[in-house]
Amino acid sequence: MQATVPKNRKGYLGALALILVIVGLYWGLIHAPPDAYQGNAQRIMYLHIPSILTAYLSFFLVFVGSCLYLWKREKRDDILAHSAAEIGVLFTALTIVEGSIWGKPTWGVWWTWDARLTLTAILLLIFVGYLMLRSLIEEESRAASAAAILGIIGFLDIPLIHMSVYWWRTLHQPPSILRPDKAPWDNIHPAMLTALAINFVAFILLYFYLLSLRFRLGEMTEEIKTRRMDRGR
Amino acid sequence: MSSWGYVFLAYGIVWSTLLLYLFSLKRRFRRAQREVAQLSSAEELQKHAQK
Numbered sequence: 001m002q003a004t005v006p007k008n009r010k011g012y013l014g015a016l017a018l019i020l021v022i023v024g025l026y027w028g029l030i031h032a033p034p035d036a037y038q039g040n041a042q043r044i045m046y047l048h049i050p051s052i053l054t055a056y057l058s059f060f061l062v063f064v065g066s067c068l069y070l071w072k073r074e075k076r077d078d079i080l081a082h083s084a085a086e087i088g089v090l091f092t093a094l095t096i097v098e099g100s101i102w103g104k105p106t107w108g109v110w111w112t113w114d115a116r117l118t119l120t121a122i123l124l125l126i127f128v129g130y131l132m133l134r135s136l137i138e139e140e141s142r143a144a145s146a147a148a149i150l151g152i153i154g155f156l157d158i159p160l161i162h163m164s165v166y167w168w169r170t171l172h173q174p175p176s177i178l179r180p181d182k183a184p185w186d187n188i189h190p191a192m193l194t195a196l197a198i199n200f201v202a203f204i205l206l207y208f209y210l211l212s213l214r215f216r217l218g219e220m221t222e223e224i225k226t227r228r229m230d231r232g233r
Numbered sequence: 234m235s236s237w238g239y240v241f242l243a244y245g246i247v248w249s250t251l252l253l254y255l256f257s258l259k260r261r262f263r264r265a266q267r268e269v270a271q272l273s274s275a276e277e278l279q280k281h282a283q284k
């Protein structure tokens with residue numbers, strides 16, 4: 001099997017992600033002004049929004065990889081879904097932690113059973129279950145198929161999370177960026193929007209760097225298994 | 234805790250967790266690379282022995 005991203009390109013991706021992370025930290029912590037109502041606690045949003053959008057992207061890749069695996073039965077698609085699920089769980093867990101830390105000074109509580117928060121916790125549980133399921137079923141192709149079905153079902157939670165703030169009366173505010181009635185620049189101070197955009201790009205680059213490493217690790221693990229089996233014959 | 238305290242707590246947790254994950258991924262990656270190299274050399278030895 002061949003690595004999908006050549007080593008030097010992976011290095012560039014990692015270096016670019018690191019530069020943007022540093023610029024994002026400067027912009028988010030120093031350059032952007034504090035929010036008129038939330039004060040400095042609002043700076044947590046420069047992590048919170050990129051984290052959840054990265055998690056959504058990751059679970060979208062789980063969805064794509066799972067559909068392709070069920071259709072074509074190619075190991076590569078299963079490795080993609082598995083790798084994306086692992087990193088997606090990490091970003092979802094971080095989103096919940098960031099939201100909780102932001103919630104304490106803003107709402108006065110670390111956690112509340114709000115529709116969006118609860119659905120995000122369910123998303124995390126589904127994909128933790130996805131990872132556990134893979135390790136619980138011994139037969140590999142059965143584990144991959146069962147995980148693919150769960151991955152597709154799990155992804156369907158994301159539109160529910162997005163729409164939850166419209167469908168139910170919730171404590172969580174409606175989206176500030178992905179809203180149909182207003183463009184983001186009409187709604188957010190330009191310095192705040194820039195901080196958010198830089199951090200979002202930094203998270204996406206970091207995500208693809210982590211995914212390329214995790215995907216290659218999956219390919220190598222598969223190669224080791226196959227070669228060990230060939231030697232055993 | 235002041236509002237900056239919450240900000241540093243969040244940033245600290247996020248970046249230390251992401252760094253830890255990156256290091257663990259690199260460690261797993263290197264271990265797998267070593268294993269592939271070991272398998273390759275064992276296969277080479279086997280080929281030589283068969284000759």
